[in-house]
Amino acid sequence: MTASNQRPDDLSQWQQQAMAVPEEYDLFLGGGRGGGKTHLLAALFLRHCERHQERARCLVVRKSHPGLQDLEAEFRDFFTAVYGDRLRFDGQKHKFTLPNGATVQLDQMEREADFQKYQGKSFSHIAVDEAGQYASPALVDRLRSSLRAPAGVPVRFILIANPGGVGHTWLVRRYALAASWQPYTDEATDFEFVTINSTYLDNEFIDRERYARNLMASCATDPELGRAWLEGDWSVIRGAYFASVLDQQRVMVEPWPRLPSAAPLDMWADGPSGWRYSLAHDYGSAAPSVTFVVAESPGAYGPDRYFYPSGSIVLVDEDSTTHPDDISAGLGLTVPDQASRIVDMCRRWGISPHGVADDAIFNNHGSAAGTIADEFRKAGVHFRRAHKGSRIGGWQAMRRLLADAGKPDKPGLYVSRCCQVWWETVPNLPRDQRNPEDVDTTAPDHAADACRYALTRIEIPHVTIRF
Ligand SMILES: Nc1ncnc2c1ncn2[C@@H]1O[C@H](COP(=O)(O)OP(=O)(O)OP(=O)(O)O)[C@@H](O)[C@H]1O
Ligand SMILES: [Mg+2]
Incomplete structure (x- = not known):
């Protein structure tokens, strides 16, 4: 596969539909687990990089270090499939440079001090993967200050999350329960968003039956979380402490x-x-x-x-x-x-x-x-x-x-x-x-x-x- 023959059918129908949302809208990719959100992010980045070449600068952050390593492996597979050995990767900076000069950087952002490294830097696309791991939106919002690009290059902010993390509440308040595909203004930041929900059922690239069984097995002691992840239902919450007693x-x-x-x-x-x-x-x-x-x-x-x-x-x-x-x-x-x-x-x-x-x-x-x-x-x-x-x-x-x-x-x-x-x-x-x-x-x-x-x-x- 090369950049030019990255075909629409390489993406699930849900992913194709998500690609069609106009770029002027920021995205909240929610729903359940395994719907293909992270893969979609790579595809969104790829399109942006192909269109805007060396002026495209993408950043994706995760909170934990192991999480970042997983993401790096997923992105490496994705971009290698497109560019083969023409893809360059700087392991120290966790940065991919595409043959057209565009860059995709992955980073860990855990606390306030980590934000300093982005100050003064500009990115045209910024994504927060697994945003539900942030207890408060403050740091996530601050990242926006690095969202800048030369004239003609669109900027976009993308949040990706599953239900049940420590950030569940603020994500529900702002994005998770908004009707899918319909633009709205996020009142907290005043930006126009589209929420797109998916579940594993939208992902034809996995053995869905087996995936569902594994997911439920991984939540054997917490079936509510299993259901939230499977069905993308943000109203049931991972092991909510008072769930069994609070009616x-x-x-x-x-x-x-x-x-x-x-x-x-x-x-x-x-x-x-x-x-x-x-x-x-x-x-x-x-x-x-x-x-x-x-x-x-x-x-x-x-x-x-x-x-x-x-x-x-x-x-x-x-x-x-x-x-x-x-x-x-x-x-x-x-x-x-x-x-x-x-x-x-x-x-x-x-x-x-x-x-x-x-x-x-x-x-x-x-x-x-x-x-x-x-x-x-x-x-x-x-x-x-x-x-x-x-x-x-x-x-x-x-x-x-x-x-x-x-x-x-x-x-x-x-x-x-x-x-x-x-x-x-x-x-x-x-x-x-x-x-x-x-x-x-x-x-x-x-x-x-x-x-x-x-x-x-x-x-x-x-x-x-x-x-
Ligand atoms: N278009 C695609 N082509 C090939 N494989 C895909 C595609 N979309 C998703 N997959 C595969 O399906 C699996 C789940 O996708 P992905 O990790 O993107 O889902 P997710 O919604 O981010 O999951 P999680 O909620 O666990 O973070 C991955 O192994 C991914 O490589
Ligand atoms: Mg993911």
Whole structure:
């Protein structure tokens, strides 16, 4: 095969259709595994290089080093099949130079510092393969600053991802659920995108039956991930930590119009005296902060006329400093600014601003202003340590309460529909690959953390409200 006789039938029908999407659109190649996405990327690069010769400069990044080596082997096979020994490869720079002078560079980009090497460099096509391995889109977005080309050479950004990685949430928010083949504006970056989904069924170059069997076998302990990869269903997620216990129908409650009063509790003459309220807070500045108004039931009806068994926890409201475009980033607010939002939320509910927060805000970093907790106190918000010592114990308590939500005789954990960040992140939190008992800490876990602290409030004096 040579460049000139690279025939359309060398590509699957899906790949041919994807090649026909006008170049002015950036691409999100999603769906399931094995659809031929990476092969399509090589074909897109080849076409660009053939058209624009030495002015074509392509870059593809992956996060992990082993991942990069696999990609290198795939690209080497592909371009060698076209150019034979006229293809040059610089192993040190991971760079292919095609006989027409065009270049295709492969690189690893793991953290902020890795980005420096692209500063000042220009590429006409940039692709991020396995974009779901990035917990936040920040680094991926930054790559765009190197997307520049001489007049007449089109530039294009291409994201490729499978469901279930730590970046699952931001990819779903931006791209993965968009209708295939239809252009749309990615609101976070303001660029025009087309999402193209494929599954292994679109790839006639593999033994599909065997591929499906192998894929399911590779996910024997995590059939949900297997299904997501096979069917390209981004709504089921790899080993989502709470998947087996979190059922929206049982856990979600409609927003409460007000907090329940203590009055109907008179029937529990010697029982608990009333609902108790407090705050639970996970601090961040560059990262998001999340604060919940937490209600603990004495075994009583809520204002929604549902009965909450004694000890049930209801997350009634949420204040979050999550950046609207990036669930992993905060708004960078100062402590007094955060405190004033929290005080406002408490005022709306008529409770006083007391509660628990992560232990880290009690550490003294030698600042004249004291600890972050001190700063909060000065601004009228009183936090105590959540004693988050046992992370896994906390997650287990949360799983148990979620599993018991909806049972008439056991305390459960209930979360208002208005706790948006909780609902956007907690159901999708992946497991830690090294420790399946834990949540992956690189995922957006701030709402989950604050929720976990809410469950450790037991020793904390609660603020009881009576109407
Ligand atoms: N047009 C093609 N011609 C020959 N082989 C192809 C073609 N398209 C895909 N393949 C082969 O099918 C297999 C899967 O393709 P590819 O790796 O591109 O899929 P993918 O969607 O990137 O998979 P993953 O989701 O696992 O990253 C590879 O072995 C690839 O070489
Ligand atoms: Mg691939």
